[in-house]
Amino acid sequence: MGKWIHRFVLEERRLEFPFVGLTLTALIGGIASRWAAPGAQGVFWVAAYLFGGFYGVIDGALALRGGRLDVNLLMLLSALGAALIGHAEEGGTLLFLFSLSNALQTMALERTRRAIRQLLNLRPPVARRIREGKEETIPIEAIEVGDHLLVRPGERIPADGVVVAGSSTADESLLTGESMPVPKGPGDPVFEGTLNGYGALEIRVTQPTSDTMLARIIHLVEEAQAQRARTQQAIDRFEQRYAWAVLAGAALTLVLSGLWGEAFDRAFYRAMTLLVVASPCALVISTPAAFLSAIAAGARRGILFKGGMALERLAQVRGVAMDKTGTLTENRVTVQAVRTLNGNHPDAILALAAAVEARSEHPIARAIVEEARARGLSFPEIREVKARPGLGVIGLTPTNSIWVGSPRLFQEQGIPLPDEVRALLEESQRAGRTPLLVYDGQWQGLIEVADRVRPEAAEAVQALRRMGIEVVMLTGDQPSVARAVARTVGIRRFEAGLLPEEKLERIRALARSIGPVAMVGDGMNDAPALAAASVGIAMGKMSSDVAVETADVVLLQEDLRRVAEAIALARAAMRTVWQNLAFASGVIVLLVALTFGVGIPLPVAVVGHEGSTLLVVLNGLRLLRWRWRSAGGGGNLSRG
Template sequence: MTRMTAWSLPEVRAAIGAIGFFALGGAAQLSDGPSWLYWALYLVCYLVGGWIPGREGLAALRNGALDVDLLMVAAAIGAASIGQIFDGALLIVIFAGSGALEALATMRTENSVRALLDLAPPTATRLARGQEERVATAELGAGDVLLIRPGERIGGDGVVIDGVSTVDQSSITGESVPVDKCPGDEVFAGALNGSGSLTVRVDRPAADSVIARIAALVAEASASKANLQLFVEKVERRYSVGMVAATLALFAIPLMFGADLQSALLRAMTFMIVASPCALVLSTMPPMLAVIANAGRRGVLIKSAVVLERLAEVDRVAFDKTGTLTAGEPVLVSVCGLSGMTDDQLLGLAAAAERGSEHPLAAAIVSTARMRGLVDVNPAVGQFLSTPGRGVAVRVGAERVSVGSTALLGPDDVVAADLAVELERAGQTVVVVLVDGVAVGVLGLADRPRAEAAAVIAELETLTGASPVLLTGDNHSAATRLASDVGISSVSAALLPEQKLAEVRRMQDDGDRVLLVGDGVNDAPAMAAAHVGVAMGRRGSDLALETADVILVRDDLAALPGVVELARRARRVVIANLAIAATFIVVLVAWDLFGHLPLPLGVAGHEGSTILVGLNGLRLLRASGRGRAVGPR
């Protein structure tokens, strides 16, 4: 059974309180305590667990609809009226608990979109008639000119008209390293400016910026998901109407043919008990809860039972690149000395020059040199000069050393230029080193794949029967190189957020149920539209974590195949449980309708089926699956 109404946090606490009161009531039943305590605890259990579904059921009834909320309360009261208070309390608690669980996954969409919009700064520095003025970014229009100082976030989408800098736009485009910007280059609202100053001409109003469009896409995709639950609502309504009509008929018809009131009421209440969907509820919730708890203990957060059902249906997996299949930090992978310079000499020289820089590529170079013991092998460094978009220049002893982009190369540095092109084709970011204007070496940096990525790709292909795909905003060379390393054959690169969303929708239109794994704001729209969205917990942006259905809390990709396998096991257990529960209900209802079902036997059959399917589902608490996150600890 699926609850369709999200509860607030106080209501979730009330449902949890109902479970606690029920446990106390059971303890009182098994002890020799005073009877008034026994009845008081059960009364509290009924009131705390039943007032929310009862209120919602009455509200639906006033609108001309009879839903399962009111039916559950009526069944519980009916059970209590013939002395089966334990049955009624169990039904109340199960129903309240299921509503509390699914509430946790549906109450924060508005906050997540608001968090996305917070990426863009609230104000920006606008240049007008040679004067600077602070204005709200919401007021910016096409043609406005902005001054972006070092370390500031860019206030609007536009084009650089003056200045050079590096800009971290990974949260928008998914690029793994900051991008050099110079006049004529496009920049996005919310991107973080580096060490240089930029003058930017806004080319679209704030409402049409990339970051605002992402927010709109997330809201649209999230709304389309809710429509998939309409079928469940129709089934619940029909079941509710049919059960109430059958109970009333079973009570009224015998009276019309002269049966006594007590026997007619007893038969109708017996029908109410044996036909109540306790076992059907337990058919689905314990397996789902067991897998959610199992995965949660091992670092995988599954937000609801509905998500788990969808996870079991996945037949195609798509991955983002940066921060998902890769570690999200550039590392030095190639050191190529020229002009008689050894690799260690080149790396030590580059590290000496880069020690004063805060650029991520510089940090990777210095870190590698430090691990090799090369940081302090050069004489004192002085006259440090950083030129945004080009690199750094320092004096090392008597030599002038420059480290930076290929823009530093001159027409005579043919060998270095050819080597740089070769490394770029291999998907590496190139840094060149010059001494007194002559190229002496080339360094290549790349975002390294996660150690477990290749094994995870192979396991998921085995589980789903389809090769995973790579959807990334990074360049084609870097994407193709990573795909080759981890065993992915299908690659779509240089995608903006709306293009990534379109790719996911295209695959789903072709009949695939897509699971998308990502970590950035740029992944959120596609994640919301996917059949299941999975976010990396440590690196994931706030919006990605809110939009995702599943969170890998420890960023352990090895957890993913295991949780997919467990979800499929849960689906098989649910199907078995539904068959058991339906068989018991059909047999007991037929017995009550066409024979004489003694009330104790009806209660025993009802409770027996409930316990059987509950225990069958709880087996998954100890089940293991593939991957470290869901295997034995």
């Protein structure tokens, strides 16, 4: 019972709005009793102070226990001071407006928490497990790796796995930001929390429920909420000194006013007003209001920021370094062209190569076989296949042998390369493609394969350049391949043949020359560079665990345009922070000047102070409606 009360009253603050209502009721009762029952006025004022100051006392006491002086104590002191000099009505008004402001802040910031809690709601409570042909319903916690689960149309997928039977689509929008349903069939990966479409699926579980992509996202977002940006840390440190300065300023105002001959009540009232107008409520909430909203907005779009510090650093980047394989390219080898040497049709050459490669699991072999099948080609019978690792394969038919491999395969066997073959090899290498020669006693031709460049890569690079960001490619691949990819996507500066530690050094050198640099990668070999960069960005839900743990930002959707979107969102968040800080500071200066200049009443001071705090919170919440406009290289705030 005690734990329930603690959670209900203190942690969830469920009584904030009821207490605000009771405070207002007590205020109205106190004012009305002035004429109806003067003797009861004190009871109403005490009730107003108790209900209006309840959460302020708790928060202030917790701050004092931690050795801090915060704005709650300044407000309470001001209200008590007003009561001591016969202005209990104004002190009660102060507590009413202060508690109302805090309740509205709690409600407003709860919107960001709700946006993040949506991720938790994606997890279904039960799953249908298939064992020995029978279906059983089990709690989600009982799912084990290797289990076969049945997912019916319209249900949420209960675990990460691969489809073993059935075909459907999956709505992954809340998880990755992908707007279109993703087709799913045997062999395709599926993810916990995504919504199954029109067909039933049987899936095999590949990850424990504690390590699904959804679980990792929730963990990362929870970590992000707990982290504080440098701006926020600086403001928190400033708040402590500032609160003591305000308290000292109020005491000094009281002393100096007395020395100048001002009546004690008037001087004390001015000092209490100063406590209110100079309190840094709006300043303190400026950063978290913006950053929490930006983190929630990013999570909705499949962009996970690991805290306000990641947002702050990303907003400052002047350069973006990108890995090639798996980042600018899809890390999927495909056949780019088939070149003939003896007048045969390209399909005949492709069929020969596919026959030899059909039994291999090498990515290049799979690419050749997939292309042949896509063209509807039939393969000749191969009696035996001899693999030469790193060089190629040799297939034996009833009549001859078929060689498919790199130029080194033939050079090591003492088979000379004719001039026309060398010419084709040079053209292929200049284009950044990997050439495979096909030979069956005669030179049949050449098959060019390459890792396919992401279709959105050029657009993503252009978006970054429009934002004034220099884009550099760092890769361990050979220079000819790197040059071809860079030319395709519009990157002017690249470095090839780099080891992981050399990528790290290039990142540091780049930072020295142009300023803060973000690194975008997806593999284990990118981890050192991700850690060395000002901001590490891991791209794609299939990124390695090391890359995800090392990165500051995780992009769930394998779309390079999200890099520019993440930077634009971070910049929008920092603009909002500076807007909030400038506005909050300006209001404090104005109210302090009015307090000493014309002596504004305490209720007016409270309205100005709490109004500025609410406006700062609402300005931060605008980021929840932020939308990316890639064509303009920026972002805007719109409904949607």
